[in-house]
Amino acid sequence: MKDILIVGAGISGATIANKLANAGKQVLVIDEKNHIAGNCYDKREDGIMVHQYGAHIFHTSIKEVYDFLSQFTTFTDYQHQVKAVIQGKEVPVPFNFNSIDILFDKNRAHELKDKLLSHYNLDSKVPILELQNAEDKDLQFLAEFVYENLFLHYTLKQWGLRPDELDKSVSGRVPVYIGTDDRYFPWDAYQGIPSQGYTKMIENILNHENIEIQLNTKFCNLNSDDYEHIFYAGTIDGFFDYKLGELPYRSERFENQTITKNYFQSNSVINYPNEHEYTRIIEHKYFLNDKTDKTIISYEYPEAYELGKNDPYYPIIKEETTKLYQAYLEQTKYLPYITFIGRLGDYKYYDMDKAVNRALEVFNLYQSQ
């Protein structure tokens, strides 16, 4: 008999399992997949660490999260950069001063950068939906340019929606950056990739004498009454058998190719906002700087999530779905022995660090009760 059941062996479930195991609880972690690590799952193929569910870059400003994970891995000093192809040129994303220099002639670029600096602080970030409200003519021009060339068509492919139809936090993840730092996350104090990959890191988090893991195991095949508490990282609407309606999720399909050449592209991730059905191409060997004479790339195709057909990757955060989620959350009040965690349980667009942070908070709350 175990004290605690954790549904989902991803980064959220693993974090809380570890904390509870250290606190002396006997913990069973189940996952319906045949591997641990959820969507962080990576695996070596032809000597290259392949991120099986898309590029995962650890980045955070939360020291507690960095310190927690650092018990289980070292991090490389990888600093993520993304390029987007706009008008046939590769420009840094978040769109910044260097992007402006690549796309506009010298005088115009100078004018636009000066204008940005007269309205915003150096090294600040401005969400595109906010920049669009600028009254200055040059800033309006720039906002329209960036909206049309970087955000609109990418977002239509990624979500099937325009940026303004989604919660503003979604496009706000990739703001316009007032400066020349080409990194994707210039505002985060800690970033890197686990030196031996995410799967190994999560295996280490779960490696505890009080933790048992059962893969290929569905929650519905277990008896909830056998446990003092359940932490559930699956979809919250699925847990309630969709009784209030289905929450929408976005899914992804990856088409991988192994190519016999040293490198395929100039960067780990190149976005194609305007061309092609895929949103981006990932070249995996950049992440751990793998030295091989082959390379593996993934074309990333967003698609609608369909129950039983593919996996839910992203909650689609907008007004109606937030309301439906709140209605499900109400239902959880009648189930004090269950806590929902993770992207799917909380219906939140968590990055890895936010998922760990939430799991640490949930653990602290549980301990204090």
Ligand code: UDP
């Ligand atoms: N986005 C965009 N163009 C880009 C990059 C991002 O329009 O070149 C928008 C798009 O709506 C995307 C969101 O910003 O879904 C968040 O991007 P992020 O790179 O954070 O997405 P993730 O890596 O989590 O898929």
